[in-house]
Amino acid sequence: MSIPDLPKNTTLEARSVLITGSNVGLGYSAALLSLQLGASPVYLAVRTLPKGDKARETLLADPVVKKKNPNAVVKVYQLDMSTWDGVTAFASKFIADRKTAGEGLDVAILNAGVVNMDFELAPTGNEAVIQVNHFSTALLSLLLLPLLESSTTPQHTARLTIVTSRSHARVQSLKACPPDDYNYLASLNDKKTFATMERYGLSKLIVIFFLRELSTRVSSDKVIINNVCPGMIKTKLTRGVPWYAQPVLWVWYATSANPVERGAACYVHAVATVGKESHGLWYHKMKLTPYADIVTNQEGEKLQSRIWNETMEVLEKVVPNVGTNI
Numbered sequence: 001m002s003i004p005d006l007p008k009n010t011t012l013e014a015r016s017v018l019i020t021g022s023n024v025g026l027g028y029s030a031a032l033l034s035l036q037l038g039a040s041p042v043y044l045a046v047r048t049l050p051k052g053d054k055a056r057e058t059l060l061a062d063p064v065v066k067k068k069n070p071n072a073v074v075k076v077y078q079l080d081m082s083t084w085d086g087v088t089a090f091a092s093k094f095i096a097d098r099k100t101a102g103e104g105l106d107v108a109i110l111n112a113g114v115v116n117m118d119f120e121l122a123p124t125g126n127e128a129v130i131q132v133n134h135f136s137t138a139l140l141s142l143l144l145l146p147l148l149e150s151s152t153t154p155q156h157t158a159r160l161t162i163v164t165s166r167s168h169a170r171v172q173s174l175k176a177c178p179p180d181d182y183n184y185l186a187s188l189n190d191k192k193t194f195a196t197m198e199r200y201g202l203s204k205l206i207v208i209f210f211l212r213e214l215s216t217r218v219s220s221d222k223v224i225i226n227n228v229c230p231g232m233i234k235t236k237l238t239r240g241v242p243w244y245a246q247p248v249l250w251v252w253y254a255t256s257a258n259p260v261e262r263g264a265a266c267y268v269h270a271v272a273t274v275g276k277e278s279h280g281l282w283y284h285k286m287k288l289t290p291y292a293d294i295v296t297n298q299e300g301e302k303l304q305s306r307i308w309n310e311t312m313e314v315l316e317k318v319v320p321n322v323g324t325n326i
């Protein structure tokens with residue numbers, strides 16, 4: 001299925017936009033498109049600063065950016081989402097810099113994500129995919145919330161968009177709410193629970209539960225919160241896939257993938273085209289799409305508060321009272 005064009009009048013004129021994982025892939029292309037549509041400043045939050053600096057250079061050298069947004073500002077920040085310190089240090093610096101400069105933040109796109117072929121624990125002790133795609137994304141959402149909220153004006157409601165994936169719908173391992181006396185998220189740190197692509201989809205399913213619950217606690221008058229999947233896009237995401245499985249990917253990409261620019265347009269659609277009606281919802285290839293049944297059925301209702309409670313328990317230990325940011 002192809003991705004439609006953005007409406008002709010789409011603009012991000014003078015909007016400040018933060019994009020995590022924006023040195024390559026969808027994050028980079030979303031930064032480029034945002035700049036081409038007038039955004040400034042654009043903040044690149046990247047794991048490796050030299051990669052971010054290189055991306056900044058290329059973005060500002062883009063002929064469309066030079067022509068349409070000649071005074072664009074692009075700033076690079078370090079963000080390592082595999083550690084708690086990486087997330088909190090980034091948020092502290094980023095927010096302090098905005099305060100010092102008297103600036104707000106209009107749009108946050110939490111795009112950084114990872115697929116691991118093998119089981120790996122992050123330095124936090126959590127399984128690495130769950131750490132980056134869920135825990136660190138959730139923590140960053142909460143840390144940015146007050147800045148976003150304070151940036152809302154009568155003309156523009158601040159945006160928080162998380163990049164999820166259709167793969168959340170293929171998850172088989174989480175079909176029912178686990179027993180009450182069981183710490184479900186902690187159980188994922190056991191290697192026996194790990195299966196490669198299943199874990200990726202599971203991380204996206206879990207962060208969807210978090211986002212849905214967050215959107216019930218934050219008014220769409222203050223911050224519009226939604227999530228987006230661009231469908232299959234050829235990027236470096238599958239870099240760890242072993243050589244013998246690569247031909248399957250090539251066929252898959254050749255038959256199903258859209259160009260990365262189209263994927264980036266899906267992000268812009270979620271932050272600039274749709275409005276308050278998108279709060280808590282999921283856009284797949286720009287189309288409002290129902291979540292998987294497990295998200296919305298009776299079991300999903302129980303799971304949502306379960307995931308929320310377990311997540312908040314972990315995050316409160318990292319940043320005491322982080323829940324008061326809501």
Ligand SMILES: NC(=O)c1ccc[n+]([C@@H]2O[C@H](COP(=O)([O-])OP(=O)(O)OC[C@H]3O[C@@H](n4cnc5c(N)ncnc54)[C@H](OP(=O)(O)O)[C@@H]3O)[C@@H](O)[C@H]2O)c1
Nearest residue numbers: 021025026047080081082111112113165232233235236237
């Ligand atoms: N490509 C697809 O078909 C597809 C489909 C649906 C959803 N998505 C989602 O789209 C998002 C972007 O993926 P992509 O396809 O553009 O993949 P990508 O090219 O691999 O980009 C991923 C980005 O995330 C960053 N990242 C990974 N681990 C990080 C960490 N620990 N801390 C900080 N940054 C980290 C990477 O930084 P480095 O360059 O330093 O590794 C990179 O900038 C992901 O959330 C992915 O799940 C992709």
